[in-house]
Amino acid sequence: MQKNKKNNTSDSYMPVKFDMGGMPLIEMFGNRRITIEGSTGILLYESENIKINTNRMVISLCGRGLSLRCISNSCVEIEGFVTGINFLS
Numbered sequence: 001m002q003k004n005k006k007n008n009t010s011d012s013y014m015p016v017k018f019d020m021g022g023m024p025l026i027e028m029f030g031n032r033r034i035t036i037e038g039s040t041g042i043l044l045y046e047s048e049n050i051k052i053n054t055n056r057m058v059i060s061l062c063g064r065g066l067s068l069r070c071i072s073n074s075c076v077e078i079e080g081f082v083t084g085i086n087f088l089s
Helices: none
Strands: 024-030 035-036 039-045 049-054 056-071 074-087
Touching: 035 056, 039 056, 039 074, 049 074
Parallel strands: none
Antiparallel strands: 024 035, 035 074, 039 049, 049 056, 056 074
16 A cells, blocks of 8 residues: 655745836845846946946945856846945936
């Protein structure tokens, strides 16, 4: 006789997505790495300040040793020691 077991595979996982109206998605890994999805371009790139344009706002990151780790059509990943984030509309 075989017992029924629950199927805990990744197929049963359904992520929930929300419509944020075109707002950027910001993912932070402490204050050392930040990923911004929804980028439309880099406005300023310095080791102490990076400004990223999105559809709705400009995101300004302040810190030390900031650098672009990865950049694609709509995603930017920044590394360094982040001390502040400002949202400019």
